[in-house]
Amino acid sequence: MDEQACFDLVYDIGETLLKNGAEIKRIETTIRHIAAALELKEFDSFVLINGIFMTARLADKTVQARVRDIPISPINLGRIEQINTLSRRLTEKRLSPEDAHLWLQQIKQESFASPPLKIFAYAFGSASFCFIFGGSFFDAIGALFLGVLLALFSMYLLPKFNLSDIILTIACSGFVSILACLFVHFFPVLQLTSLITGGIISLLPGVAIVNGIRYLFDGDYSSGWGQIVNALITALCVSVGVGLVLQVFDMLY
Numbered sequence: 324m325d326e327q328a329c330f331d332l333v334y335d336i337g338e339t340l341l342k343n344g345a346e347i348k349r350i351e352t353t354i355r356h357i358a359a360a361l362e363l364k365e366f367d368s369f370v371l372i373n374g375i376f377m378t379a380r381l382a383d384k385t386v387q388a389r390v391r392d393i394p395i396s397p398i399n400l401g402r403i404e405q406i407n408t409l410s411r412r413l414t415e416k417r418l419s420p421e422d423a424h425l426w427l428q429q430i431k432q433e434s435f436a437s438p439p440l441k442i443f444a445y446a447f448g449s450a451s452f453c454f455i456f457g458g459s460f461f462d463a464i465g466a467l468f469l470g471v472l473l474a475l476f477s478m479y480l481l482p483k484f485n486l487s488d489i490i491l492t493i494a495c496s497g498f499v500s501i502l503a504c505l506f507v508h509f510f511p512v513l514q515l516t517s518l519i520t521g522g523i524i525s526l527l528p529g530v531a532i533v534n535g536i537r538y539l540f541d542g543d544y545s546s547g548w549g550q551i552v553n554a555l556i557t558a559l560c561v562s563v564g565v566g567l568v569l570q571v572f573d574m575l576y
Contacts, residue, residue: 330377333354333357337375344399353406367379371549372553400435459517466520469521473498500519
């Protein structure tokens with residue numbers, strides 16, 4: 324593999340890590356080690372929460388550079404772990420660049436969570452947090468069904484409309500709130516607050532806020548504030564969806 328292809332491979336690895344929510348420091352460390360293993364000269368990189376910049380000087384003295392804007396995406400730990408394994412084997416010379424490129428394409432295409440597993444995660448998370456935050460056993464059962472319906476709504480229905488992330492979040496939180504109000508209307512034994520708390524837990528950006536604070540403590544202020552602002556906007560969208568629905572139901576009943 325020539326230098327140009329090696330540079331493209333390093334950039335593709337860094338971009339894939341960033342798209343799947345890897346930490347900024349981990350991405351920078353990984354691509355620098357891979358670039359050193361592939362003997363790229365005068366290699367330099369700069370990674371932000373929503374972009375990656377990379378340069379290297381090739382053997383013919385030309386400077387290769389690449390910049391790309393990458394939207395903030397959800398975390399996929401399975402894909403990140405596989406790429407970490409790939410990078411370790413590549414830096415230890417146990418994997419050729421050509422094989423690494425083929426393996427990377429397979430990792431990018433692989434699905435690390437089947438739809439039934441995602442639905443189970445939505446349901447179990449909703450029921451668990453509903454119970455943790457003071458809900459009764461019956462509230463937890465109701466939140467479990469809310470989690471299942473939210474998973475089906477967000478996985479199979481919303482993707483057909485090509486909406487922005489803000490509208491998607493508002494729609495999901497509003498959907499959960501409507502179902503919770505209907506559950507309480509037909510089953511008075513249930514508590515509305517507990518149902519909504521459990522139902523929206525999968526929409527809240529807890530990991531994003533923690534990562535943003537870590538970036539700030541590491542001195543990466545642009546990425547830290549970018550992550551925190553994104554998390555706050557997501558939380559605001561959730562509150563807007565819930566608040567609008569509760570206001571309408573309060574007026575009707």
